[in-house]
Amino acid sequence: MKKPILYIVIPCYNEQEVLPITCSMFLKKILELIDREKIDEQSKILFVNDGSKDNTWEIIVELSKKNPHYIGISQSRNRGHQNAVLAGLMEAKDKCDITISIDCDGQDDINAMDQMVEEYWNGCEIVYGVRSKRDTDTWFKRTTALGFYRFMNSMGVDLVYNHADYRLVSSRALEAFSDFKEVNLFLRGMFPLVGFKSTSVYYERHERIAGESHYPLSKMLSLAFDGITSLSVKPIRIIVALGILISLISFIGVIWSVSVRLMGHSVDGWASTISTICFIGGIQLLCIGVIGEYIGKIYMEVKKRPRYIISEKTGTIYEKEN
Incomplete structure (x- = not known):
């Protein structure tokens, strides 16, 4: 050689x-x-x-x-x-x-x-x-x-x-x-x-x-996030799994609330209602943010700068x- x-x-x-x-x-x-x-x-x-x-x-x-x-x-x-x-x-x-x-x-x-x-x-x-x-x-x-x-x-x-x-x-x-x-x-x-x-x-x-x-630290975190979004779609799959899980829990909750209502034991639950809305709303915003990050990366890629x-x-x- x-x-x-x-x-x-x-x-x-x-x-x-x-x-x-x-x-x-x-x-x-x-x-x-x-x-x-x-x-x-x-x-x-x-x-x-x-x-x-x-x-x-x-x-x-x-x-x-x-x-x-x-x-x-x-x-x-x-x-x-x-x-x-x-x-x-x-x-x-x-x-x-x-x-x-x-x-x-x-x-x-x-x-x-x-x-x-x-x-x-x-x-x-x-x-x-x-x-x-x-x-x-x-x-x-x-x-x-x-x-x-x-x-x-x-x-x-x-x-x-x-x-x-x-x-x-x-x-x-x-x-x-x-x-x-x-x-x-x-x-x-x-x-x-x-x-x-x-x-x-x-x-x-x-x-x-x-x-x-x-x-x-800010640059290291940015580099880490770039690494995840450029080399893996697993966060998107986690969002899908999380959505299925929350949907299943929500469906069970709907069945429970209807059953309680039919049995005449319904009680006003302002705190539980607000907590549920805040929880689901937070999950939705987090998921939208992750998806938006991927869309932003796609936007940068397709421009081919x-x-x-x-x-x-x-x-x-x-x-x-x-």
Whole structure:
């Protein structure tokens, strides 16, 4: 097997504090792999600027001038982490043999790339980076993360437990993945759908080197909901089952009330009536909300708007839509 060309894809949003620190770590790792003849010397570090409002893009441009292993592309505006990763993967797809996507903050263990590349040499097309433990997380984050994975699995979504977006993907797998055209992206749930031979590499996650996290609770909840609605219709089926159950209970209630009335034992029940109306009304609004969310996703999909627009790349300016 010839030495593969590797592109390390790194999404960046307002990372001016951490990027000058971690960029040298990525360069050191890629040079190590080249020296050990595991990858080709044409391998690159591809930064994807996700519409940053600080000096992130300027830093990327300066890095590309200092070393040919650094390259970068910039989205025309902020589109979110998942779209930024996708933009980088699709940009690299036809220029390399393998990609490794990783965040810029230095939390994911860069040394896990060695084993990822080794697994590629062993024939794996997709290698998932999986956290071995969550000691650096707060109790709340550990608990909610565990609940998230269990809930997603119960919804029928095939997820690799404790895997985020740190993964190696071959160009052949990316070519197949490019046929997935949905706008509602949840990459960690979509890649298992591609198939091909895969495995996992385990590593310990560290504290963020500098700067602040760009994934507060609200964004994590939004990502989780996107994952459920993009990969599972089970909530709709739960609504159907709930509707049947409530209808059955209501039918029994109707029979009971008519029977009581015929026997002449009816008693005015204002409280029970109001409670029943409020309960059924709440269930109806919840179900309508879930269905409305799916309809909203369909609305976004049928318009087929581009998932990203690249406005610049290091050395030139151009436009590309996908």
